[in-house]
Amino acid sequence: MKPPSRPVDPERARGRAATSRDCGRYERLRREDAHDGWDLPEEGGVFRTEVSEEVPRKVITYVRSPDLPFDRSLNPYRGCEHGCIYCFARPTHAWLGLSPGLDFETRLVARPAAPEVLARELRSRRYQVAPLAIGTNTDPYQPVERDRGIMRACLEVLRDFRHPVAIVTKGALIERDIDILSEMAAQGLARVGISVTTLDPVLSRRMEPRAPGPQRRLQVIRRLTEAGIPVRIMASPMIPALTDPELESILEAGAEAGADAASWIMLRLPLEVADLWQDWLHQHYPDRAGRIMGHLRDMHGGEVYSSKWFSRMRGEGPYADLVAARFRRAARALGLDRDQPALRCDLFAPPARMGDQLSLF
Template sequence: MEQSPRHVDPERRRGRGAATRETGRFERLNRADESDGWDIPEELPPIRTEVSEERPRSLINYVRSPDIPFDRTINPYRGCEHGCIYCFARPSHAYLGLSPGLDFETKLVARPEAPEVLARELRACRYEVAPLAIGTNTDPYQPIERDRGIMRACLEVLRDFRHPVAIVTKGTLIERDIDILAPMAAEGLVRVGLSVTTLDPDLSRRMEPRVPSPARRLATIRRLAEAGIPVRLMVSPVVPALTDPELERILAAGAEAGAGAASWIMLRLPLEVSPLWRRWLEEHYPGRAGRVMARLREMHGGQDYSSRWHHRMRGEGHYAELIGQRFRKTARRLGLDREQPPLRCDLFAPPPRAGDQLSLF
């Protein structure tokens, strides 16, 4: 693949997923790095993570998609330092005037007032309770959460309101919050989905560079399960000709760790993700690049990706059907084909505030 003018030297982006800082699709001007003509060697520093702050006016994002089992979500952060090269959320950074490439994983936005805004929205008289999803866009347990604690503060709000929540993560920092999650789970108010894409630590480090190792994530599944928190193993994304041979072994490892259910999603390459992914393949697995892309296009009518409802998550055709059959057969054998119990909505009750009139009954 032809090198992009925004390509960044590998030494400067060590530990990052993307290789470029392509201009976002909403920008009027394209930016490119050009030599100034002086033949002087220049040492450029490694790319560091930068965090800015945003004061959100609202936090709950309502979604209307027939492909997903929830209708609302929140995001404590924008961007994700985990740097998964396949992340379908990368294009969201273009709305901020930033690159879905390296900017997505190095120019992060924290939302420190998210807990207060969430509490205000939950108290609104018109609010109708339903399970809230966290981690569907960017990971709430990415590394900066260790210092910021915004996700934990949001969980405290949900606990106090006795509000149901479903969490998706790759971050083992979720173990820190077992003291909140376990009591919520005992009331049927929480469940967790933890993603394990591969058991190969080398492939994981290349593909999802700042995510805890596969073995460490399996240990987190075990800790959550032992604490009585329902955990679903997410084999996602399945990458054709790269991770799909591991499907049965990943499911077996998850079952052994204590997962109570499992799910899978095929690799998705919307908008800017496709060129980022193809460039990554050529850099790390050039011998498999053609085969990987051929399988993906076979499932999407000759395109890298199709956003069609009921199609985009798994594709269609012989290969997609084969992966589905393998998953169903193995999940059934391991007891991972069970549905998780529905989250309870009947316990929701805004906690009283100082000065509120208390009920007589």
């Protein structure tokens, strides 16, 4: 682990997980902060969230990963204010010339035209319907959505087109959209995955500083299932020697809240996430850092992370096999070892627009 070149004063980074804003991997020059020599007070105050906008040409991203259960996704926002230190999406901020560290949490990009662009893409004669995944990169129900409402507008488009959608989130704001989701779920067009990493509120606040606490997420599961929306409890990511002892407890709490299925993923540390994670780990849990990183290296052939297909999500070796066996046993005992019903694609139908030729049949 290399030390950060642009560390951030922890006092200014209160409520944030990353404490550095090092340049991304595409930057030609490496930046370092240095005192300018003037005897003037430095800039102070905590870092505020800044939101810019972009107008996308397309919003449906097609993925060709053989170990993913979907082939297309949508992201209403770039960056995520939840600020989960382990987030594997952090490296995407490097494409913008921004830091995968603090900038990922504080310099967001909203895509207000996403609903309009989505509708245009769905109307294309070449479009072939399949479930659309939302929340697989950045959380669509992060705090900025409360004012922007981009996710809700996208859901309205999907409802009107009767298009299947699978959502992953930690955000309690999804409760706002129960009216749309319950209507879609009744037609077999929607399901939700709620990520619960730990039941320890202190650990959660350190790792996921602006995400709802564990009990609040369990309450979200309860409210969604009561509204008839299928919910999967996602014990992800499992962190060896830090959160994996809670695996059975997390699944039990999810089942009690009403979840009808479960899944898990081991901690992933691609690209810049590896240094960000290790810096956070040495700050908050220095006594466990060696053990945690040792387990991760054992699961990835001596490396911090391996992107090899079919093993990148779970790792390999005795420790990974043990966690997988524990998950299977607990899920089976709780009735969570079932596949959720496939989302329906046969109902897809673009709604008529003003001036469209109506069918005679």
